[in-house]
Amino acid sequence: MPRSVRARHGVEATPIVADLASPTATAALRDQVRSAGVRVTGVINNAGFGTFGEFVGDDPERLAQEIAVDVSAPVLITRAFLPDLLAGGPGFLINVASMAAYAPTPRMAVYGAAKAFVLSFTEALWAETRKTDVVVFAVSPGATQTEFNSVVGTEDATSGAAMRSADDVVRTALGHLARRKPGPSVIDGTGNRWSAALLGLLPRRVVAALMERVTDPARRAEASRSRSQAG
16 A cells, blocks of 8 residues: 555655554554654544444454544544644644444444444534644545445445445535645535434424434345335
């Protein structure tokens, strides 16, 4: 990857491998960055994964890893590098949340809650830093063409939603970053923005019940059979 980045963009890229589920990963990452003599002017917390299934049957060890990567890592990495960003002049911090942050997500209860945390955490940091030269915001993608479903182990993780590309999400984030006064968060995709707005108008019990239907594999299977028979 470093060679392709250098060839395409004319910049150096130095990968540092870290297991973000480890409690010592952030300190090790910070130390390696400093040892390399890199001055950090931007941080993007993009790492994350989900699990799918009824919570009562989830593997506790996998859930602990999910919380470590999706919640603890963004907090600790932000804490490790934000002082350097604030001391170094213009910079940015972008945390990747999700459309799952805007509604409880049955069968992905921990993932949805983790992304709601990331959204709230980042918007609070935006308020704390908005009078500085560091731009802080969260970007919330919906279903995106990545390896997310492969890691989860099922296509049901995105409930058959229309996929956007990773490039779409990047363009949304960079467009928001370039605004004169970026807000604390941005949602990728017009359809996703309308969905989040609608969910915000509905009672929470209605939203929770609706999302239980959306994430039900049996509903998706029945819809697929109906389409096959119609064809």
